[in-house]
Amino acid sequence: MPPPPLLLLLLFVAVLPSFAPATAQFPCIDSHGGNFSRLEFLRRAAMLRKASLQATQTGVQLPVRWSSAGYLVDLAIGTPPLVFSAMLDTGSDLVWTQCFSQPSESLTYAALPCTSPQCQTLPRFSCSPDCHYSYSYGDTSYTKGVLGTETFTFGAADPAAITGIAFGCSTVSEVGAENSPFFSNSAGILGMARGPLSLVSQLGEERFSYCFASDDTTTALLFGSSANPSPQASSTPFVNVPSPLYYLSLQGISVGATLLPIPNTTLALQSNGTGGLVIDSGTTFTLLTDPAHAMLKQALVSQIDLPVATVAGYDLCFSLPPDASGVALPILVFHLDGADMAFPAANYFVVNSSAGLLCLAIFGSPFNLSILGNFQQQNMHLVYDLAGGKLSFEPANCSDRSLVDVVTKK
Structure with a gap:
């Protein structure tokens, strides 16, 4: 994968209703101003899952590849079937795609009424x-359209067609970040959070996994x-909150041997x-x-014996010597609940060899929470265990062809 452009910072965390502690209500506001309690939200989610005729173990596998828009999956x-790419x-x-043609041209498309459980969970x-x-x-990007159901086809060599998948047939979409390449390479988004409209929820699967390569290798x-961690994998529980997002309990950060004196209130979910991660x-x-x-920036400056450079679009950069082979860089550790990542x-860090620059690929958050992005997830096998309520992870060479062949041909 080529180094990310200096100004590329895509953010596609959904603007979902805020939540309070687990004992409070989980607001879910629709256009009519209705407030769903958490119990009502879960009841409707259960209705939606029961409505899916395909809520069985599907063995679905999808190819994952890098593009300038992020990590994309190809499906039809x-x-x-009409093939398209969507951001993972x-x-x-929400699963959605731009409607390039009239939905009526598909023999299996059906628009959903407002009374449907799928619509009621929006x-x-x-x-x-x-x-x-x-x-x-989160970056003010948005999509608007009609919610419907369709047949989705996964895989090319041994395709699996799943009927009745709820998705957004987008008629209007806008990217919030200026000059963002998002829509130049993908036709939509494959939502994989824990909400009832996500693909993993609609398939009725209890686990999914991926391994992001740092080059152009296609993984799965x-x-x-098929989504199993190895016995050597570490695990950390998802924070138990009434949110479809995958919150992790970040309890500390170390740079090399130095544990940063970060106040607990900075990292904890309030x-x-x-807050939270x-x-x-x-x-x-x-x-x-x-x-x-x-x-974090202060610790890196104190531990890295290189001159600091000012580069537009980055918070911290260093100037590299002509021969950078001897430059020592510390390990960064996120101390999670029960495991260290x-x-x-x-x-x-991202490197611009021609300019002799080394730049920090972690930015200050403009939001009231922290986010673990996909650049930091590269070359790591991640397993989301929804039934067990935990994330398992371990280092992996995601570009290893033998590993790719195993996971794509299994």
């Missing part, structure tokens, strides 16, 4: 009379029994729903709230 929609996004739960919708949705993301998104495959670079981000320098 409709009858006859664990920070949102944060915002309107009726005319079909279910018209409006869905926003695996579901169900009772008002702010979300793992998100749709965000490029990790975002840290202050003072954690400021302390270690990042070698290649996972938190």
Whole structure:
């Protein structure tokens, strides 16, 4: 994978309703101003799952590849099937694609009415009379369109057709970040959060996994029994909150042997729903709230024996010598609940060899939470265990062809 452009910072965590502690209500606001309690939200989610005729172990596998828009999966929609690419996004739960042609051209398309359980789980919708949705993301990107059901086809060599998948047929979409290449290479988003409209929820799978390569190697998104961690993998529980996002308990950060003196309130998820750390495959670079981000930069400056350079678009850069082979860089560690996630320098620095620059690929968060981005997830096998409520992870060479062949041919 080529180094990310200096100004590329995609953020596709969905703008979902905020939440309070687990004892409080989980607001889910639709266009009619209705408030769903958490119990009602879960009841409707259960209705949706029961409505899916395909909620069985599917053994679905999807190819995953890098593009300038992030990590994309290739799949097909409709009858006859139309191939499209979508961003793999664990920070949102809606599956949607731009409607390049009339949906009526597909023999298996059906618009959903407002009374359907799928429509009722949306944060915002309107009726005319079909279910018209409006869905926003953290960088002010959005999609609008009609919610419907379709047949999705997964895989090329041994295709599996799954009927009745709810998705957004987008008629209007806009990218919030200026000059973002998002829509230049993908036609939509594959939401993989824990909400009822995500692909993993609609398939009824209890686990999924991926391994992001740091080059152009195609790897696999695996579901169900194929998504297994090895015995050597570490695990950390998801924070138990009424949110579809995957919150992790970040309890500390170390740079080399130095544990940063970050206040607990900076990293912890607060009772008002702010703070915390979300793992998100749709965000490029990790975002840290202050003072954690400021302390990280200070520690790197003190431990790296290189002159600091000013580069537009980055918070911290160093000037590299002509021969950078002897430059020592510390290991970065995120101390999670029950496990440590270690990042070698290649996972938190980007290098511009021609300009002789080494730049930190972790930014200050403009939001009230921290986000673990996909650049930091590279060369790591990640298993999301929804039934067990935990994330398993271990270092892996995701570009290893033998590993790719195993996971794609299994």
